[in-house]
Amino acid sequence: MIDKSAEEYAMAHTTEDSSLVKALIRASEEELEYTDMLSGRLVGRLLAMLIKVSGARRVLEVGTFTGYSALTMAEALPDDGILFTCEYNERYEELARKFFEQSEQSSKINLLMGKALDTIPTISGSFDFIFLDADKINYPQYYDLLLPRLVPGGLMLIDNVLWGGAVTDPQTDKAHAIDRMNKQIADDDAVEQVLATVRDGVVLIRKK
Ligand SMILES: C[S@@+](CC[C@H](N)C(=O)[O-])C[C@H]1O[C@@H](n2cnc3c(N)ncnc32)[C@H](O)[C@@H]1O
Numbered sequence: 277m278i279d280k281s282a283e284e285y286a287m288a289h290t291t292e293d294s295s296l297v298k299a300l301i302r303a304s305e306e307e308l309e310y311t312d313m314l315s316g317r318l319v320g321r322l323l324a325m326l327i328k329v330s331g332a333r334r335v336l337e338v339g340t341f342t343g344y345s346a347l348t349m350a351e352a353l354p355d356d357g358i359l360f361t362c363e364y365n366e367r368y369e370e371l372a373r374k375f376f377e378q379s380e381q382s383s384k385i386n387l388l389m390g391k392a393l394d395t396i397p398t399i400s401g402s403f404d405f406i407f408l409d410a411d412k413i414n415y416p417q418y419y420d421l422l423l424p425r426l427v428p429g430g431l432m433l434i435d436n437v438l439w440g441g442a443v444t445d446p447q448t449d450k451a452h453a454i455d456r457m458n459k460q461i462a463d464d465d466a467v468e469q470v471l472a473t474v475r476d477g478v479v480l481i482r483k484k
Pocket residue numbers: 313314315316338339340341342343344345346362363364365368390391392393409410411
């Protein structure tokens with residue numbers, strides 16, 4: 277959606293990933309046919325920045341894939357921070373665990389396997405920061421499930437909310453679901469939010 281040269285310029289002027297995170301990206305590209313699900317450095321560095329400036333300690337991620345954003349967020353967390361990340365695909369799990377184990381942040385990361393709508397309720401306590409990046413068709417359901425789990429003043433970042441521009445005239449079930457959630461957030465008096473045109477669109481939500 278974003279002009280290619282502007283995107284490249286943004287990438288060239290954004291902090292690099294750690295060497296372990298770069299190795300994870302390379303391994304994902306070598307072992308998998310498609311890695312377009314990986315959120316990428318603009319979103320990854322935004323996540324790290326938000327965690328640092330907000331002082332978040334308890335983080336939940338929905339949608340691990342091979343662990344790019346999980347590892348990036350774990351690196352941004354303080355030593356006593358904890359990250360729960362939900363995935364259901366065992367092939368992605370294997371790659372993610374391999375890199376989590378190599379990381380100095382491994383003790384902070386809890387990978388929960390299974391359908392996220394089932395595994396999230398098994399985690400007790402509330403979260404300072406949530407990153408939603410899983411099955412788009414269930415985005416409205418996730419929003420309803422996750423907002424009550426956020427502390428007042430807590431932040432939620434949701435990825436792919438522009439869905440390549442398809443939300444402006446939704447024609448598919450996924451585009452309709454994302455559009456429905458975007459409208460739900462915009463109408464929700466319990467939050468303030470900014471829908472930013474970073475990569476495929478992210479909405480940053482702060483619970484009042
Ligand atoms: C867009 S990818 C996540 C990318 C990751 N956050 C990153 O930046 O590298 C979405 C992931 O969610 C997983 N997923 C989809 N539906 C799920 C579900 N219902 N429960 C758990 N994981 C799910 C997919 O297998 C996929 O790995």
